[in-house]
Amino acid sequence: MAISLAITLQQIELLRSSLLEWGKIHFRSFPWRLTDNPYHILIAEILLHRTQVRQMIPVYENFLRCYPELSALANAGKEELQNSLYSLGLHWRIDLLHETAQILQHRFAGKIPRDKQSLLTLPGVSQYIAAAVRCFAWNEPEVLLDTNTVRITGRLLGWEVKDSSRRSARFRQALETLLDREHPRDFNYALLDLAHLFCLKRQPPLCGECPLKIWCNYPREGEKPDEHSQ
DNA sequence: GTCCCGCTTG
DNA sequence: CAAGCGGGAC
Numbered sequence: 001m002a003i004s005l006a007i008t009l010q011q012i013e014l015l016r017s018s019l020l021e022w023g024k025i026h027f028r029s030f031p032w033r034l035t036d037n038p039y040h041i042l043i044a045e046i047l048l049h050r051t052q053v054r055q056m057i058p059v060y061e062n063f064l065r066c067y068p069e070l071s072a073l074a075n076a077g078k079e080e081l082q083n084s085l086y087s088l089g090l091h092w093r094i095d096l097l098h099e100t101a102q103i104l105q106h107r108f109a110g111k112i113p114r115d116k117q118s119l120l121t122l123p124g125v126s127q128y129i130a131a132a133v134r135c136f137a138w139n140e141p142e143v144l145l146d147t148n149t150v151r152i153t154g155r156l157l158g159w160e161v162k163d164s165s166r167r168s169a170r171f172r173q174a175l176e177t178l179l180d181r182e183h184p185r186d187f188n189y190a191l192l193d194l195a196h197l198f199c200l201k202r203q204p205p206l207c208g209e210c211p212l213k214i215w216c217n218y219p220r221e222g223e224k225p226d227e228h229s230q
Numbered sequence: 231g232t233c234c235c236g237c238t239t240g
Numbered sequence: 241c242a243a244g245c246g247g248g249a250c
Binding site for chain 3 (some may be wrong): 049070126146147166201202
Binding site (some may be wrong): 089090163 | 231232233236237238239240
């Protein structure tokens with residue numbers, strides 16, 4: 001495959017450890033990152049969907065005060081959930097979460113399922129959320145594909161990022177190859193933190209301090225953006 | 231893969 | 241207003 005490529009396995013291992021070391025230092029400490037409670041993590045991922053962290057944190061904390069466990073959530077009516085979640089926008093999410101709580105309580109015996117197929121049957125649980133829950137709650141080796149991880153991957157490998165990239169097998173395989181299967185949770189945290197702190201989208205990325213810079217194909221100043229890719 | 235669209239933030 | 245995100249239709 002293409003990515004095995006320009007970089008040897010040994011180099012990939014170096015890249016991983018470099019990223020993990022950076023991740024330890026720059027770890028963003030959020031409440032849902034300090035627990036392995038699958039219910040808390042699922043709630044966090046659902047509330048984070050297309051929503052900024054800063055806006056979501058107080059809502060998340062209040063939400064878990066009201067519904068500390070799944071059974072409490074499953075007993076709540078929709079109107080009640082509206083009060084907790086309305087300020088986050090994306091209001092259909094409230095119905096989806098209500099429905100998901102019912103399914104979890106009654107079809108999954110009140111437990112968050114660990115296998116991906118089951119997770120994907122839950123309304124509002126996308127590929128990303130299913131993978132995130134499995135990785136962060138159980139440290140399963142899951143790849144997370146979103147605009148952030150796709151941006152890093154594209155820059156790293158010198159691949160143009162297009163609208164289709166987030167669903168392309170090519171980008172997914174690249175991340176599968178890069179993923180540290182010994183430390184999937186730490187690897188993905190580091191990747192997400194790198195995207196938010198260094199490998200920026202709107203502003204120029206902080207390449208000078210990037211732990212991946214010696215492997216990265218992102219055009220440096222003075223060079224033209226690369227084109228070899230697709 | 232491409233286009234589109236609803237929703238949100240800057 | 242523009243741009244970003246991500247799910248869905250095609």
